[in-house]
Amino acid sequence: MANKVEFKTSLLRMFRARIPFISIRSIERARVLEVVQQLAEEINIPIYVHSLSHGTMDIKTRKSVNDDRSVAGGLDYAVQYISQKQNLTFVFNEVSDIEDDNLVSRHIYDCVIQAIERGGSICLITTKSIWPQLQRLGMTITLNAPNEEEMLEVVKDCVTPYKNSIPLEWDETDYKMAATILANMTKIEAENVLATQMAKGSLTKDDIRELSNAKDKLFSDISGLEKVKIDPATLSVAGLSGLQNWLDNQKKLLTSNLKARKMRPPRGVLLVGVPGCGKSLSAKFIAANWNLPLYRLDLAAIQGQYLGQSENRLKEALASADNAAPCILWIDEIEKGLAGATSSNDGGTSIRMLGQFLFWLQESEAKVFVVSTANDVSKLPPELLRRGRFDELFFVDLPGNQERKDIINLYIQRNLLNRPTEGILTKLIEISEGFAGSDLEGAVRDVAIQAVIHGDDIVNDELFEKCFKNIVPLSKTAPERIEAIRIWGRERAVPASGISWNTTPYDSAAGKRSIII
Incomplete structure (x- = not known):
């Protein structure tokens, strides 16, 4: 995937080599023309750009040289001018019907043949495939959406001018995270998203999440994938501290420079x-x-x-x-x-x-x-x-005593239930030996159901104990299957709980893995 720097270098070589036909694949015409204009000024070559709205103009002076806005008129002018002067380059950015053998493709083909004789070059900016016989006269180059490095420049160029106008809470890490999130969007899309955020009069750290939501809307109908809506306020994971600590470290790598x-x-x-x-x-x-x-x-x-x-x-x-x-x-x-x-x-x-x-x-x-x-x-x-x-x-095992306590407290708090006494909480931990997280959630949910039906006054220690005793966990209905899974996990995976595997005199120390933080 070519970024802007690689694209500019490759296009420069093609211009210097006088490749007669160059097809530029990109959905960002403005970014392509920006690079073309830079090259025209750096290597001092005449480059003319044709569009349906302005006709043909000199890209350096922005002056019109031909008012005919049709593609056929632009091609005729290019052929006539190339025949009179050597080493001219013409860029066409709105050409259709070039996939097959037709009048438009043949017209461009004849123009390229003329360019070959006079050292000229014809460039097309398109996202479509090109008639194979025409494509074989030249080369193809692609400009992809901005990568993280280029997007970081886009973000700073868009935000920095407002530094003294609105409150800006972003630091360098926030700029990098914003660039990471907006990468693979077009430059104009990223600028629009940032402008929308700043239009409210400030740019806070919470806006990082909004950037992700804005990008998410652009890819909400991805083929083959199902978008999963999540509510951060309702998401909590208890008993998996090892996995969470490892993930915290991995998150730092998202904005780190790993290429070196x-x-x-x-x-x-x-x-x-x-x-x-x-x-x-x-x-x-x-x-x-x-x-x-x-x-x-x-x-x-x-x-x-x-x-x-x-x-x-x-x-x-x-x-x-x-x-x-x-x-x-x-x-x-x-x-x-x-x-x-x-x-x-x-x-x-x-x-x-x-x-x-x-x-x-x-x-x-x-x-x-x-x-x-x-x-x-x-x-x-x-x-x-x-x-x-x-x-x-990672291996996610049945929760231990402390983990079950954390999970029970989590669901009690989420369901807005009155906390049981410490004595009954200790008893619930004993009763729930062998319970999975879903079993604990189900037991607390049964208590919450009674609270909704009969009111919170019915919630007491006896109700908690009754609901927990009413659960039959999978570890008891299919003990052989669960034990086989746990044996496999102890030998091959890192415990997601962050707690080292319990060993017995019959266990081998070799193969017991642990997380490295």
């Missing part, structure tokens, strides 16, 4: 563990905590009935995620979408999808943080667990 160390941005995390212990909730928590939009990719839903259809859908969805970056990509129960990768029951579709996903996971440079969750670890392909695919592999 040849490092890539944070790529993602794989959460495996007992069902109902907060893996899916963690994806929403990360998006809310990092002020990034959350998109959900359902691998099972994108599978098609025709050969190659599933792989193409996955490729399009991942490309859409790259365009929406920075964002969080949530893949829930990833083992279900890739279950066939360990067999050949589906004709190799899952294997090809796995290869597509792993290639993107390894090679994509976009700031898309992947949060994948899995329950049935036995169905996970070994390739997915190799070090380097994800930044870390």
